[in-house]
Amino acid sequence: MNLRQGLAVLPARRPAVDHDASPVGALLVSAEQFITQFYGENLLRSPDRRLRQVRREIEASGTYWHTPDELTFGARVAWRNSSRCIGRLYWRSLRVRDRREVTAAPDVAAESVRHLHQATNAGRIRPMITVFAPDAPGRPGPRILSSQLVRYAGYQTAGGGLTGDPANADLTRLARELGWPGGQPPGRFDVLPMLVQAAGAPVTRHDVPADAVLEVAIEHPEFPWFADLGLRWYAVPVISDMYLEIGGVRYPAAPFNGWYMCTEIGSRDLGDAGRYDQLPVIAAHMGLSLASDRNLWKDKAMTELNVAVLHSFSREGVTITDHHTESVRFLQHVEREERHGRACPADWTWIVPPATSSATPVFHRYYQDFDQAPNYYRHPAPAPRKPVDGEPHEYVD
Numbered sequence: 001m002n003l004r005q006g007l008a009v010l011p012a013r014r015p016a017v018d019h020d021a022s023p024v025g026a027l028l029v030s031a032e033q034f035i036t037q038f039y040g041e042n043l044l045r046s047p048d049r050r051l052r053q054v055r056r057e058i059e060a061s062g063t064y065w066h067t068p069d070e071l072t073f074g075a076r077v078a079w080r081n082s083s084r085c086i087g088r089l090y091w092r093s094l095r096v097r098d099r100r101e102v103t104a105a106p107d108v109a110a111e112s113v114r115h116l117h118q119a120t121n122a123g124r125i126r127p128m129i130t131v132f133a134p135d136a137p138g139r140p141g142p143r144i145l146s147s148q149l150v151r152y153a154g155y156q157t158a159g160g161g162l163t164g165d166p167a168n169a170d171l172t173r174l175a176r177e178l179g180w181p182g183g184q185p186p187g188r189f190d191v192l193p194m195l196v197q198a199a200g201a202p203v204t205r206h207d208v209p210a211d212a213v214l215e216v217a218i219e220h221p222e223f224p225w226f227a228d229l230g231l232r233w234y235a236v237p238v239i240s241d242m243y244l245e246i247g248g249v250r251y252p253a254a255p256f257n258g259w260y261m262c263t264e265i266g267s268r269d270l271g272d273a274g275r276y277d278q279l280p281v282i283a284a285h286m287g288l289s290l291a292s293d294r295n296l297w298k299d300k301a302m303t304e305l306n307v308a309v310l311h312s313f314s315r316e317g318v319t320i321t322d323h324h325t326e327s328v329r330f331l332q333h334v335e336r337e338e339r340h341g342r343a344c345p346a347d348w349t350w351i352v353p354p355a356t357s358s359a360t361p362v363f364h365r366y367y368q369d370f371d372q373a374p375n376y377y378r379h380p381a382p383a384p385r386k387p388v389d390g391e392p393h394e395y396v397d
């Protein structure tokens, strides 16, 4: 079977959920689709034997176990199908760490720390995923509640303000409820502990050892005062609050990473008014007037912040890309996918970079977007803990 024929049998979209079908029936359909795709794209012999085996396994146990090759292929194709990601040209290079035997929270945390070391690779960042135990009937897999393995705390201050990253205020509160002392005193860039939940067990916190977290101090190539702002960021974004779905099987803990594009840090993490809000600070140091928007102080400050991020990561030998390079690569990827007879799902609102958009080629066209498994899906945010009697109800609602 050649590639195109193999793919032709696959629906372009995920079938609408059939509410009448039993969970086992739905699983059978998804499993069959995935196994057929795996055999088709990898130009393997007929999938019939494997299909029969999978069917028997599902009928007997309500689930099935992917072979290591199926898991690797599934995790890579899940990246390929992630319509919000501009960095998909390298989907085939994803390293897959098969840790499906791991279920206990301390082991999940320890393997996640190993993931950080291996993915960081002293700055030559490797795209990587670690796959923990899948959900099975009556036996859910573990979950990581932290949105990334490395996150900076956001502390509510007495005066109603916030120190650190506001995006992580809830995680920080949860960590403190679990006894995390926090920075003494609270700092702007304190690495949070990982929060992990094994099935049916309470959430536990696990410190991330300092030597597992490579960080870059942000300096500017021309502005000596920039270093004094004390800005920094971590090298590797390991997303840990999404589940991986392959052939109807859900892997609830499957942290994965690529490398950063400068605008993620420069325009958003450090730039957003609801995050570190550094544009006014930088503009003021640049001697720009903040009295009106019309002198474009935000635009100028954002550009210099992005320059500083790129410069600093390069200085430390840490892999990072810029939005111009990555836009060109993304269109190469779309073209390559089309040559393979596949449409590349893409979400314009996520693909187009948040700075200098119209100067990047990805801006000047539209894309088809559709949901196709295997894929990564975001877990709902962790439920607030129920207060015990007499406790203030601040976390409920």
Ligand code: ARG
Pocket: 087, 237, 239, 257, 258, 259, 260, 261, 264, 265, 268, 269
């Ligand atoms: N935008 C997120 C952040 O700033 C990271 C998302 C994943 N990014 C990546 N380059 N793989 O932390």
